[in-house]
Every structure is written in C-alpha cells, then in structure tokens.
Amino acid sequence: MYKIGVIGDRESILGFKAVGLEVFPCDQAEEAEKILKKIAKEDFAIIYITEQLYQYMDEVIEEYKDSRLPAIIPVPNKDGSLGIGMSSVKKSVERAVGADILFGGEN
C-alpha cells in the first residue's frame, strides 16, 4: 500500500495531516531536499511540495521527473500561488509540442 506525503512549511501543511496524509514540515529547501530523497525511496506514490520550496529544488526534482513513482506535485502554500505549478504544466506542453500552444502567451 502506498502513502502520500506533503512537504512544506508547518502552518500550510497542518491541514493535510487532518485528512490522513503524512506531513514533513520544514522551512529550508536543503532540508526539504533531504526529506524528499529519503521518502522517495520509501513507498510514497505522491509527494506534494509547496511551491515556496519547490522553486529551489529543481535539481532534485528533475531526477524523479521521468520515473514512474513518485509523482512530485507542486501545490500553493498559505501565502498563495506563485504560478509554479502552472508553469510546470506549461513546460511539459512545451517539451512535448515544441511550442506553447495551450496557454497562448499568458502566464
């Protein structure tokens, strides 16, 4: 049976704990990278990371991009969306099609 993890700042991810997800509170990107590397080896199928940390973790996340599991998904934290999740959708469209044809220039 697989688990779902959430990495982010304490206040933002508190709520996820209530619905049964495993949370890993941390504030620094380096710390988050360590946690991510550790839990990616365990049976976590989905790992949500707040955008505030996600933006500094490109290198580590890139490693898991082409593997089947885990799926690493950016989510906004309590301070609002930084548009990183959207831009990762956009990036995958660009990668596949060679040009951005869905978002039409708007960010």
Add this chain to the structure above:
Amino acid sequence: MERLNVNPTRMMLTTLKKRLATATRGHKLMKDKRDELMKGFLELARANKELRDQVEARLADVYRSFEVASAVMSQEVLEEALMFPKQGVELSVGSKNVMSVDVPVFDFKTTAEDPTNIFPYGYANTSGELDSAIRDMSEVFPIMLELAAKEKEAAMLAAELERTRRRVNALEYVKIPQLQMTIRYIRMKLDENERGNQTRLMKVKDMILVEAIEEKRAASEAEYQESCS
C-alpha cells in the same frame, strides 16, 4: 547531406535497400504514434490546466479557513487537535498503458471508522472554524489526487512525445535522405562500371576483329602469291 561511407557493391546495395524499407516503415509508424500521442496529450494538458486552476483556488479557500481557525485558537491547541488524525489514506497504484507508456493510476481509500466524522478531536477546545476548514480540506483532497495522477501522466506523455518527435525527425530528415543518397550513389557507380565494361568489351571485340581480318588478309595474300608462282 553526407552519404554513408560504404563500398559501392551490389551486396551493399541490397542491404541498404532493406534498411531504407525498414526506415520508411518505422518512420510511418512513429509518425502515427506521434499523432496519436499528441491528440491524447493535448486533451490531457487542457484537463490538467483546468484541474490545477480548480485545486489552487480551492486550496486558497482552505488555507484561508485554516488561517481564521488559527486566529481564534492558539497554535498549541490547534496542533494538539490535529496531532492524531482519525482518517488514514490508503493509496493503491495501478498502471495503464497509453501508447506504450506505462502510466500510474492512483486509487485511494480512506480509512475512517465513520466517514461522516473525520474530525480527530473533541469539540470542546476547538473552534467551529477548524471544523469547516477540515471539511473543506477533505473535499479538496480527492481533486488533488486526481491532479497528481493527471500531472504525472501529462509529464510522462510529454517525455515520450518528445522522444518520438525526435525519432520521427531524425528518420525523416537525416536517416532516410542519407540512405536514399547512398543508394543512388551505389547505383550510379555500378552503372558506370557496367558502361565501362561494355565499352571495354566493344573495344576488345574491335581489336580481335582487326586482328582476324589482318590474319585472313595475310593468308589470302600468301595463297595468291602461291598460285602466281
């Protein structure tokens, strides 16, 4: 376009012809795959975008209600209330095959004794805002799972699509022209050899003829001389 560096022999010609046939067939198949992937991917990306919009908007709501809850309650009480969640989530991962891409499918089950009562605390010390925040959260959560599945699928399809696109282009603009050019080169070389051979034969034939005529002439000359004497 550079042709392949090969010996212009008949054997090489057959080999290259076979390779060209394979490359052409491969190119056609790859192209079909690319088109099909593209169709699926664009739909997926669109759905992905909408889902993300939805999740981000609803998460913002959830965070807002948590903010309110933490404003009316102290941090310690809030954390204490959420310390032992009542509900667990069991996620099972299946897989589905989309154009030979192995895509994970997430299926989840919540393990709560009573699905209507997911609040892991007594109501005495907590405020009503927290209740509604948690209720909102439990509503957003399935959509977030769907988003995760969609986003992973989109990312994997994108990678596969990129690979296929590169292969199609490599075959179309490099491999196939190269083979065609080499085949033409070998064919021309062979034809040239053939023509060279032909002229050489004609030349040899001429020389033999001249020789034979001369011989005959000498013979008849000798005969004539003999009859005269």
